[in-house]
Amino acid sequence: xxxxxxxxxxxxxxxxxxxxxxxxxxxxxxxxxxxxxxxxxxxxxxxxxxxxxxxxxxxxxxxxxxxxxxxxxxxxxxxxxxxxxxxxxxxxxxxxxxxxxxxxxxxxxxxxxxxxxxxxxxxxxxxxxxxxxxxxxxxxxxxxxxxxxxxxxxxxxxxxxxxxxxxxxxxxxxxxxxxxxxxxxxxxxxxxxxxxxxxxxxxxxxxxxxxxxxxxxxxxxxxxxxxxxxxxxxxxxxxxxxxxxxxxxxxxxxxxxxxxxxxxxxxxxxxxxxxxxxxxxxxxxxxxxxxxxxxxxxxxxxxxxxxxxxxxxxxxxxxxxxxxxxxxxxxxxxxxxxxxxxxxxxxxxxxxxxxxxxxxxxxxxxxxxxxxxxxxxxxxxxxxxxxxxxxxxxxxxxxxxxxxxxxxxxxxxxxxxxxxxxxxxxxxxxxxxxxxxxxxxxxxxxxxxxxxxxxxxxxxxxxxxxxxxxxxxxxxxxxxxxxxxxxxxxxxxxxxxxx
Amino acid sequence: xxxxxxxxxxxxxxxxxxxxxxxxxxxxxxxxxxxxxxxxxxxxxxxxxxxxxxxxxxxxxxxxxxxxxxxxxxxxxxxxxxxxxxxxxxxxxxxxxxxxxxxxxxxxxxxxxxxxxxxxxxxxxxxxxxxxxxxxxxxxxxxxxxxxxxxxxxxxx
Numbered sequence: 001x002x003x004x005x006x007x008x009x010x011x012x013x014x015x016x017x018x019x020x021x022x023x024x025x026x027x028x029x030x031x032x033x034x035x036x037x038x039x040x041x042x043x044x045x046x047x048x049x050x051x052x053x054x055x056x057x058x059x060x061x062x063x064x065x066x067x068x069x070x071x072x073x074x075x076x077x078x079x080x081x082x083x084x085x086x087x088x089x090x091x092x093x094x095x096x097x098x099x100x101x102x103x104x105x106x107x108x109x110x111x112x113x114x115x116x117x118x119x120x121x122x123x124x125x126x127x128x129x130x131x132x133x134x135x136x137x138x139x140x141x142x143x144x145x146x147x148x149x150x151x152x153x154x155x156x157x158x159x160x161x162x163x164x165x166x167x168x169x170x171x172x173x174x175x176x177x178x179x180x181x182x183x184x185x186x187x188x189x190x191x192x193x194x195x196x197x198x199x200x201x202x203x204x205x206x207x208x209x210x211x212x213x214x215x216x217x218x219x220x221x222x223x224x225x226x227x228x229x230x231x232x233x234x235x236x237x238x239x240x241x242x243x244x245x246x247x248x249x250x251x252x253x254x255x256x257x258x259x260x261x262x263x264x265x266x267x268x269x270x271x272x273x274x275x276x277x278x279x280x281x282x283x284x285x286x287x288x289x290x291x292x293x294x295x296x297x298x299x300x301x302x303x304x305x306x307x308x309x310x311x312x313x314x315x316x317x318x319x320x321x322x323x324x325x326x327x328x329x330x331x332x333x334x335x336x337x338x339x340x341x342x343x344x345x346x347x348x349x350x351x352x353x354x355x356x357x358x359x360x361x362x363x364x365x366x367x368x369x370x371x372x373x374x375x376x377x378x379x380x381x382x383x384x385x386x387x388x389x390x391x392x393x394x395x396x397x398x399x400x401x402x403x404x405x406x407x408x409x410x411x412x413x414x415x416x417x418x419x420x421x422x423x424x425x426x427x428x429x430x431x432x433x434x435x436x437x438x439x440x441x442x443x444x445x446x447x448x449x450x451x452x453x454x455x456x457x458x459x460x461x462x463x464x465x466x467x468x469x470x471x472x473x474x475x476x477x478x479x480x481x482x483x484x485x486x487x488x489x490x491x492x493x494x495x496x497x498x499x
Numbered sequence: 500x501x502x503x504x505x506x507x508x509x510x511x512x513x514x515x516x517x518x519x520x521x522x523x524x525x526x527x528x529x530x531x532x533x534x535x536x537x538x539x540x541x542x543x544x545x546x547x548x549x550x551x552x553x554x555x556x557x558x559x560x561x562x563x564x565x566x567x568x569x570x571x572x573x574x575x576x577x578x579x580x581x582x583x584x585x586x587x588x589x590x591x592x593x594x595x596x597x598x599x600x601x602x603x604x605x606x607x608x609x610x611x612x613x614x615x616x617x618x619x620x621x622x623x624x625x626x627x628x629x630x631x632x633x634x635x636x637x638x639x640x641x642x643x644x645x646x647x648x649x650x651x652x653x654x655x656x
Contacts, residue, residue: 047638047642047644048642050642051642051643164549164552164553164556165553167545167549168511168546168549168550168553171542171545171546171549174538174542175518175539175542175546178538178539178542182535184534184535185525185526185534185535187525187526187535189522189525189535189539190518190521190539213589216585217582217585220578220581220582220585220616221572221575221578221579221581221582222572387618389613389616389617389618390613390618390622390623390626392612392616393608393609393612393613393616394609394626394630396585396588396589396608396612397605397608397609397630397631397634398634400589400592401601401634401638401644401646404644404646405638405642405644408644408645410592410593410596410597413589413592413593413596414593416589417586417589417590417593421586425500428500428501428570429501429502429507430501443538446538447538450533450538451533454533459533
């Protein structure tokens, strides 16, 4: 109990709660601006975390992101433009409700289901991560090697679009991770004499580039967002008439939250995929699927809880294994290393009070979402009137300063620009970015664990199957690689036979 | 700007071959089969395999997908100028921030980009001044990030 109390003291420090409140307002703002994503909110907060203690540093990211994912629903309902990709699955549905004069109710449903989903995800995280960590304490380099393989494979499989492009994206990420001094031989790889590259590509500027600069680039070539057709602030109360809907769809809330949490745990898939899948499932199993698309609340309930639940789910593999569950936790892992809370089972043993304080920040953030989200709904028209052509250049300067601040060298700004352009070109050509990010984060872990396993096993590749857990993980990984190929081959043969 | 998959595939193959060739300069570990060149070689081989598949797919789809498809933005001179100005701003910051300093460059970049995106000159200058001094105060004064003073060094505060 001592640890829990210590964690509680850490998270309820006035300074921590104060910065969480500021981060919440920032998150609500970023989420409700179309074109600014929750991941971008996390990336923009990183420069501030340099100067904070571990708990407030992580707590501000948790808070901002939880707020941003809900706030993304606001322009979705009022303008039919999702504020973040996680709201895209159901913005047609909530806009249809707005057209029926039910904007406040649509946003009320989004808000309450976001809070419930977020809290459910927090419970899943706080219960499963410590249990998993206890199990993971016995893992050696063999198991970690396979876990990294599994995480990377999962990111490719779940990524949107063509699998082959997902693999290319992953390879690009893994290549980026090899840049710098290699650990086994101490030889600089692909640095071409640059001292700045010796330590490897700085992770934070790369993330700011991929998530913020690429969005700014896209804004500069996009059609201007038209906010003139925003609906007049409709009457009615946000919470009136909500209870019967929530009661009617209570099972949907449970289903959406669970699906969200599980998809969050899977590496490489985050809130946007959670919302798409749970919205589709909601429609498939609905008693009245014909009502979907006409402003029917059922899908909103499912998907609204799923995307917030996935946020906390993504932290399970991130804290226990250092494998990011989504793009936000990919950034967070960078912060964890910077703050000396290296992800892995040891952090649960050595600094349990820190990790429990982080888990508590999830509960606080999701509870605070209720009143703060209500305020954001009330102020939504004013927020949406802020001109983006003023905002985007300011964000650019902010990104430049943030990338500079990590090492106080202008080289960080170069890294930011290169990775921003890379992500921009990749997405233009249908290459998913998520596998590349996982490759960058997990490349080092993959290679280090492979090399130390090889030394332990004296070069014998069968060593990777010599321990029971490692053998199981290895077989699962190989099955994931081979089965789709076999299935594709069989399908092709059958098609040829049929012709 | 969408390229045909075959073009991307070729670029990947060329890159991978160069990458693998470069790994041959890496030292070998004494008494070990696996050295620092192993992972880069595996990645290169993976890229070549993917590149070949992309080339095959791209050739198969060449009827519908030209070597390079300019999207609507790439044919729009105004948007291309937007993109060019944005990238040029960051490049100028990278090259000249130490000499010129954060404050003048930030004022310049903000004003130019905002006017370019259609903000009125008055508002652009006002926001540029406010945002620059806000960011400078926050990072340089409160968070102690050594943002370069450049030409303003004599009057640094």
